[in-house]
Amino acid sequence: MWPARFSKVPLQFKNQHPDCNQPLADPSLIACPHCDLLQRISPVPPGASVRCPRCARELGRSRADSLNRSLALTLAALALYLIANGLPMLGLHAAGREAFTTVAGGAHQLWLDGQPVVALLVLFAAVIAPGLQIGFLLLVLLGCRRERPPFWVGSCLRPLHFTRTWSMIEVMLLGVLVALTKIADYATVLPGVALFALFGLVLLLAAVQSCLDPREVWERIEWAEENVRLHSRLHSRAQREREALP
């Protein structure tokens, strides 16, 4: 289903940036991100994972059909994300009155009550970061389906670590659970559709995390964006020179 890698020759980098590092001839060489130990990893057999011998950091894991599964899970996550943020999450029934709030509504109320900084933090951790996470994942996975993945696929893969660190839906769910217990003493609490969508979203995002193999994506890209920019610059300069000739 996925087209073959565009370039069969490994590490054919043409990044001409003056500060650009020189790639090594051996692409199986990696440095452990937690202890910098240089090691060579061979292809991982199915169902196995590779760990650094010195610090036990997981360096690689065999992931069957990584890109297809990740794409399916991310599309499902997108649907749940829209439900989770479009519909009310919690309701309250007390003294003949009902009040509902959405996820963003919680942040909005905090803003109104004089805590704009915390409100923005909540909005970012609960709405914006997960949204960016899903958006970047979709761009990466859809871009990879092209025979020659466009340069922006790499740019979208880079911020994924940041959005994963700051997207805190699972923490928010625990917080909601505690809040419900607190309120349940003096009012009836009505769970909304979005609450269940959020539960699903947490599971799906964790599943994408364990399915996606970033190395497979990088193997498909093989071009740095700088390289692409440079090439388009060189290309347009060559064109101008051709046009200038009589």
Added chain:
Amino acid sequence: MSASSPTAMDLGLQGCPVCSLVSRPAPGARKGRCPRCDEPLVFRKPASVERTLAYLTAAAICYVPANLLPVMTTLTAGSRESDTILQGVVLLWSPTGWPLSLIVLFASVMIPSAKIAALLYLVFTVRRGTLASGAQRVRLYRMVELIGRWSMVDVFVDTFTVALVQLQPLMSVEPGPGLLFFAAVVVLTMLAVESFDPRLIWDAPGLKPAQRKVQHA
């Protein structure tokens, strides 16, 4: 470092944190750049120990008002009651609610202080150049990285309690000034974790990354 276990830095190589490609810095280049993903590369995160300490100091300072100032104020007809985080834990304690009460106690009070203590320990052992028990220390770092985000839970508890309980004039809940400090503790400790470079745990003492020459040049 012994010859049997050379690090990438020992050989003048840089591993990309994003795409994990190993590459060699160009001779004379001021800053490295990954040839595959164009990520700026360094041997070790610049001023990692100093930045981690700065974030930790700020977090420790914010930790005091975060626990002393009220995070929530409950307004009922004619009365006004403010709760700090610990008072919230006590209020939540009931025959059915005690597991959640314990979770909040752990997430809000113990995890932030344990995180600050653990990172201080890591920073000081790196400073002193201790090479022993590296595997345990990096495991501690990973644990801090994994658990740290859960201290945000109290911020969300207060957010949604405030958002839901708006039954004016019967009863309403307002956020208190402690909430801002508490959120600051969580964010600052997360930034401290991000700025600490675990690879320093394994580096031989006395060799600061800046002093290392690119050996092939």
